Amino acid sequence: MTKLLTNGINRRTLMKGTAAAGLFTLAAPAIVRAQSEVIRLGTLTPLTGAGGPYGPVMAEAAKKVAETVNAKGGILGREITVISEDDQTNPEAGVRAARKLIDVDDVAAIMGTWASSVTTAVAPLCWEGETFLTTVSGADSITELPHHGWLVRTQPNTTLQGRKFGEFCIELDAPKVYFMSPQTPFADSQFSSLKTAVEAGGGSAEILIYDDKKASLRSEVDTALRTNPDMIVMGGYTPDTIVLLKDLYRAGYDGKLLGFGYSVNAKLVEAMPAEAVEGVYTLSPSPAEGSKGYDALTKLIGVEAPDTYTCQVYDHANLVILSMAAGGAATGATVRETIRTVAQGEGEAVSTALDGLAALEAGSAINYTGASGPCDFTEKGDITDAKFRYDQVKDGKITLLKIA
Numbered sequence: 001m002t003k004l005l006t007n008g009i010n011r012r013t014l015m016k017g018t019a020a021a022g023l024f025t026l027a028a029p030a031i032v033r034a035q036s037e038v039i040r041l042g043t044l045t046p047l048t049g050a051g052g053p054y055g056p057v058m059a060e061a062a063k064k065v066a067e068t069v070n071a072k073g074g075i076l077g078r079e080i081t082v083i084s085e086d087d088q089t090n091p092e093a094g095v096r097a098a099r100k101l102i103d104v105d106d107v108a109a110i111m112g113t114w115a116s117s118v119t120t121a122v123a124p125l126c127w128e129g130e131t132f133l134t135t136v137s138g139a140d141s142i143t144e145l146p147h148h149g150w151l152v153r154t155q156p157n158t159t160l161q162g163r164k165f166g167e168f169c170i171e172l173d174a175p176k177v178y179f180m181s182p183q184t185p186f187a188d189s190q191f192s193s194l195k196t197a198v199e200a201g202g203g204s205a206e207i208l209i210y211d212d213k214k215a216s217l218r219s220e221v222d223t224a225l226r227t228n229p230d231m232i233v234m235g236g237y238t239p240d241t242i243v244l245l246k247d248l249y250r251a252g253y254d255g256k257l258l259g260f261g262y263s264v265n266a267k268l269v270e271a272m273p274a275e276a277v278e279g280v281y282t283l284s285p286s287p288a289e290g291s292k293g294y295d296a297l298t299k300l301i302g303v304e305a306p307d308t309y310t311c312q313v314y315d316h317a318n319l320v321i322l323s324m325a326a327g328g329a330a331t332g333a334t335v336r337e338t339i340r341t342v343a344q345g346e347g348e349a350v351s352t353a354l355d356g357l358a359a360l361e362a363g364s365a366i367n368y369t370g371a372s373g374p375c376d377f378t379e380k381g382d383i384t385d386a387k388f389r390y391d392q393v394k395d396g397k398i399t400l401l402k403i404a
Helices: 002-007 011-020 030-036 055-071 091-104 116-128 158-171 187-200 218-225 238-250 266-271 292-301 308-327 332-343 353-361
Strands: 039-045 080-086 109-113 132-135 151-153 176-182 204-210 231-234 256-260 281-285 348-350 366-370 388-394 397-403
Touching (some): 039 091, 055 109, 055 292, 109 116, 116 151, 132 308, 158 187, 158 231, 158 281, 158 388, 187 204, 218 238, 231 238, 238 256, 238 266, 292 308, 308 366
Parallel strands (some): 039 109, 132 151
Antiparallel strands (some): 281 388, 388 397
16 A cells, blocks of 8 residues: 555546456456457547648658558567647647547557647647657747656757747848747747847848737738848748738838748648749758658558658557667556657667567667657757758748758
8 A cells, every 4th residue: 555655547547447356347357358459549639620731641740650560570479559639739628639539548658739739738638647748849948847757749949949930030141130920839949049140140130929810911021021021931820921921012011021830831832822922931840851761651551752740650559669668567557657868879770660560579678760860859858860851932832942
């Protein structure tokens, strides 16, 4: 009893204990039943809402990884099932879906939360429920949460992204920068880092926060244009960025424009008049194009050029599965304790779950590098390095300028 009280009882432990009370009435011993049960993992991606263009293929990538492992017999003598839920790019919906995954489906890990607001809302449920969380969200505040090792992210944080935005503005000879964004968990840190980089290059930067629910942003655009900026950096999601671009075009703005790759995407370009979006620059974390992991993913899901979020969730699934196999148990706690061992050790380089499982079977240590690149994490869960993709809309198509 003393040991139980020392370890503490959380909601999930209590639910499991209550359910376990009835197991002794079954004919098969509980341990035999547990070994035969499937391992449950969850994806919580935006199947609808602002992140809707990305969520479905993200979830599909995770399921495909599980299918390849199941085809070879699974791990720990058990098959893997991936249960996908829609966070609707909305924190409240995300919380409801996460509660189902944790309390009803009993998943060991949740993979792929996209919007920083959703991840911020869901993360406490995960660490309280001893469910490991892997995310593609960028807000600095996420890894500052008291998660005690229960999450990692493969997306560069907004401090790094903001610096890249600022440096790119200076590179484009646009030293007078105006940052326009809705209020998001990352808007302030993004701008602060951007401003520091711009000022280091001899420029200046101002910020305006707008209401992303407004049907028109013309008054905000007029405010921005009165400063005569060389560059307007757009910090919103696709729906409000469309509104902003249309109002900038109607106002006759002819300076440079730069946005996130996740917002200035193919859907946005198709929805806009060609002349309103021509020349817009975008910046986003880059997948490891041409790598073994990237090539394996393209074949697995049948997509020629998967986006960075799909690449990251593919890596999430591989890392979670390999962590369980290496740790010898299909629990969130095992992933928490083992993920850095398989992701950034001195072992054999692997880029798929199957390669990693074969190496582990042979008694080798492994070092996973995936479709999004190296997956080395700091103590608080940030990715340590990343390359970025720089694009520009040319003739109605998003065209690569460089990867650096």
